Amino acid sequence: MFLNKIFKKNKEINPPDWWETYTDFFKVKWDRSVPVERVRFIVFDTETSGLDYKKDRIIQIGAVEVENFQINLGNSLELLVNQDQVGTASELAVHGIRQTRIAAGFSEEEALKKFFLFAQNAILIGHHVAFDIAILNQALQNHFGLKMLNKSIDTAQLTQRLEQPVGYHHPKPGEFALDSICKRYGIPLHDRHTAAGDAFITAQLFMKVLARLKKKGNHRLGDFIKV
Secondary structure, three states, rough: EEEEEEEOOOOOOOOOHHHHHHHHHHOOOOOOOOOOOOEEEEEEEEEEEOOEEEOOOOEEEEEEEEEEEEEEEEEEEEEEEEOOOOOOOOHHOOOOHHHHHHHHHHHHHHHHHHHHHOOOOEEEEEEHHHHHHHHHHHHHOOOHHOOOOOOOHHHHHHHHHHOOOOOOOOOOOOOOOOOHHHHHHHOOOOOOOOOHHHHHHHHHHHHHHHHHHHHHOOOEEHOOOOH
16 A cells, blocks of 8 residues: 555556565654654765766765764765766766776666665755755666655755854855855865765764754754654
């Protein structure tokens, strides 16, 4: 019944064998009142061949767990995705990737499996996360006719909420770009433009902003996300 509700709007559903394991967690609705320290967050980033989520491809996924106000580096994920014709050597170098490493990566289907089973019981965190969500959903749609079920939080929006008063909607260009925010918060930009590096940088930002918002009285999951 639960899977039927997910699939009923799509006539070309081809769920993989791991999908039901992923969806099992979402049969129970998130509790708005749960303290944020008891929530499992997965901070993630994708590196892609371009900025058109409908046409471009995922070449790297990086993710790290945050739980109980700790970044758990021992529970992290770094996936290279084997894609044909994803860019020149100089374009891939921006992401710290060589074409030979791309060729040794996982298939896109296998990378999706590994990521979503890793993130199956978590709130996803990313910086300007809408693009990452869109390109992952596009990949799920292309392969399986599916769409992810995780809730997400955008650290750019979270930082703007912390720094700017309610009703203020005129940030300066680039003011909430990851580099700009990290400079303000003293976060080093090690391994920038790699998926794992950006995920770790974003995790540090999330921790700092979360701590400051907690001091302002935001203690429950429902203070950060609609559930």
